[in-house]
Amino acid sequence: MTDPPGSGGSGTARSCIYLDHGATSWPKPPEVVDAVVTAMTTCGANPGRGAYTMALAAARLVFESRRACADLLGVPDARDVAFVSGCTEACNLMLKGLLAPGDRVVVSSMEHNAISRPLHMLALAGVRVDIVRADATGTMDASDVERAVRAHATRAVICQHASNVTGAIQPIADMADIAHENGALLLVDGAQAAGHLDVDLVALDVDAYAVSGHKGLLGPQGVGLLYLRPGLDATELLQGGTGGGSSEEESQPQGRPERYEAGTPNTPGIAGLGAAARLLLEHGAEWRADEQRLFRRLKDGLRPIPGLTVFGPASDEPCVPTLTLVSDRIDADRIAFLLDRRYGIAVRSGLHCAPWAHRTIGTLDTGAVRFGVGHGTTSDDVATAVTALSELLA
Amino acid sequence: MTPEARRFVAYGFASVHDALAAESALKAAGVAATAIPSPRALGELCGIALRVDPAQSRAAEDALAACGLPPRASAEIDDI
Numbered sequence: 323m324t325d326p327p328g329s330g331g332s333g334t335a336r337s338c339i340y341l342d343h344g345a346t347s348w349p350k351p352p353e354v355v356d357a358v359v360t361a362m363t364t365c366g367a368n369p370g371r372g373a374y375t376m377a378l379a380a381a382r383l384v385f386e387s388r389r390a391c392a393d394l395l396g397v398p399d400a401r402d403v404a405f406v407s408g409c410t411e412a413c414n415l416m417l418k419g420l421l422a423p424g425d426r427v428v429v430s431s432m433e434h435n436a437i438s439r440p441l442h443m444l445a446l447a448g449v450r451v452d453i454v455r456a457d458a459t460g461t462m463d464a465s466d467v468e469r470a471v472r473a474h475a476t477r478a479v480i481c482q483h484a485s486n487v488t489g490a491i492q493p494i495a496d497m498a499d500i501a502h503e504n505g506a507l508l509l510v511d512g513a514q515a516a517g518h519l520d521v522d523l524v525a526l527d528v529d530a531y532a533v534s535g536h537k538g539l540l541g542p543q544g545v546g547l548l549y550l551r552p553g554l555d556a557t558e559l560l561q562g563g564t565g566g567g568s569s570e571e572e573s574q575p576q577g578r579p580e581r582y583e584a585g586t587p588n589t590p591g592i593a594g595l596g597a598a599a600r601l602l603l604e605h606g607a608e609w610r611a612d613e614q615r616l617f618r619r620l621k622d623g624l625r626p627i628p629g630l631t632v633f634g635p636a637s638d639e640p641c642v643p644t645l646t647l648v649s650d651r652i653d654a655d656r657i658a659f660l661l662d663r664r665y666g667i668a669v670r671s672g673l674h675c676a677p678w679a680h681r682t683i684g685t686l687d688t689g690a691v692r693f694g695v696g697h698g699t700t701s702d703d704v705a706t707a708v709t710a711l712s713e714l715l716a
Numbered sequence: 717m718t719p720e721a722r723r724f725v726a727y728g729f730a731s732v733h734d735a736l737a738a739e740s741a742l743k744a745a746g747v748a749a750t751a752i753p754s755p756r757a758l759g760e761l762c763g764i765a766l767r768v769d770p771a772q773s774r775a776a777e778d779a780l781a782a783c784g785l786p787p788r789a790s791a792e793i794d795d796i
Contacts, residue, residue, distance in 0.1 A: 370732035373753040373764050381764065385736040401733055566731045569762040577730045 339667045339703045343696030344486050344514065344644040344674070346536045346543060350594070351697070357597035358542055361590040369589055370565035380589055387596025388579070391547055394599045394606075395533070396522030404548045404582035405592055409513040410436040411559070412532030412548035415582065416509050417441065417480070419556025420530065423448030425477035428470045428506075430462050430492065431455040432485050432679045436532075437511050441480070450474075456682050459635045460488030464496035471504045478507040483515035483531075487679040487692065488634035489617075489641035491519070498527040507554070513537060517602060518610065518642040518696075529554050538642075539602065540697055541595030545588050550578075560584040609697050616704050617643035617695040623708035624693075629715050633683050633690065646674070646683075646690035649715055654689040657714060661691075665710040669693050722795045725773045727766045727780070727787035728758035735764040738785045745779035747772050757791035 369380035392400035413436040479501040501508040507529040517538025531549040535541035561574040562584030568575045634645045658671035672689045680686040729735040742749040754763040
């Protein structure tokens with residue numbers, strides 16, 4: 323540590339027990355950092371445009387990163403995976419690119435603003451949005467979704483794969499069956515799942531899946547992915563240069579992945595994400611087991627603390643390693659501040675960009691404190707967090 | 717340089733991604749291919765094409781067909 327806990331410190335990262343993995347993973351594996359730096363220092367040319375040696379190196383870097391990401395997500399054809407700026411862009415693209423005025427959608431009550439705000443815009447334009455409420459742990463009941471879908475003609479079922487508030491994992495495969503049996507699409511926000519779960523998009527039978535690169539996937543910020551199943555074409559959000567062999571055409575190329583990648587890509591970010599994907603292909607199972615073990619220890623340590631309410635599935639239920647909590651004595655913002663200043667613990671208070679989810683679990687008016695475990699979290703980190711909460715609430 | 721080597725076959729693809737996938741497939745099939753700027757003879761002025769020795773064009777086309785990456789266009793071009 324460079325700063326003692328409670329010093330108010332310089333805010334340097336090394337002084338931090340980082341438990342905000344629900345927002346972004348940190349620290350990044352050295353291989354990811356190296357890939358970003360290498361991309362910037364050795365092949366910083368524009369990928370897919372020129373065909374000189376460095377431009378080709380950049381293009382091959384993007385190509386190999388796309389393949390690694392597709393492999394990680396169980397996607398047979400890497401062309402079905404588009405690089406975007408992040409999960410928010412991916413969600414906007416799948417919603418605005420696939421829905422039109424007059425459509426009706428059924429959506430879970432646990433969605434992040436990356437889903438709920440585009441849906442708000444679409445509702446203003448004439449899309450009917452029907453919300454199905456999750457239970458108190460944030461988990462959706464597929465039979466509730468089925469009833470809602472059968473009530474009226476439905477264009478799409480929209481659901482997160484896992485909650486950024488409670489860690490609940492939603493029954494995506496069941497929802498795919500329900501959607502498809504009723505002629506609807508299943509559109510999934512996978513921000514909290516990719517990397518924390520073993521995701522196989524073909525097995526899940528989703529139609530579209532939005533991915534954050536910088537959370538469980540361990541990549542840099544500023545890059546994400548959108549998967550669209552073969553044959554399902556969304557209207558692109560942006561038109562512009564794609565570098566391929568169709569520059570003379572007035573209209574955006576319709577082939578994948580270029581259709582969804584107008585403009586110069588974030589090559590360093592894509593390089594970092596590709597490196598992260600390769601690491602996860604090799605070590606992901608082991609790292610996920612570690613995360614789950616530490617997360618159960620955290621949850622089991624926090625739940626007995628008097629006056630604390632911990633939201634999320636029971637410790638023996640599957641979940642991603644994220645939970646929120648509230649105290650009956652100290653406001654969430656105060657807990658987060660004191661954890662930072664007294665113990666050097668980084669957690670986030672508030673609504674976590676998910677007011678729908680907080681309304682669902684009953685914390686919309688108070689907010690909550692979120693803890694997220696991830697790659698790099700240690701047993702000592704968890705023990706310190708449990709001790710700190712016990713002391714603060716004693 | 718032999719007279720044959722002064723000519724080459726250029727293959728164009730639907731996208732840069734496909735061109736690089738084709739490059740990878742040809743390498744796996746033992747066919748030497750070089751990525752080049754798309755030549756005008758392919759009917760496009762941007763993007764990446766693959767250059768193959770005419771003597772290996774049959775093997776290249778077989779390999780590309782086998783992996784589902786048939787060229788969008790091809791042309792035999794005199795080198796300079």
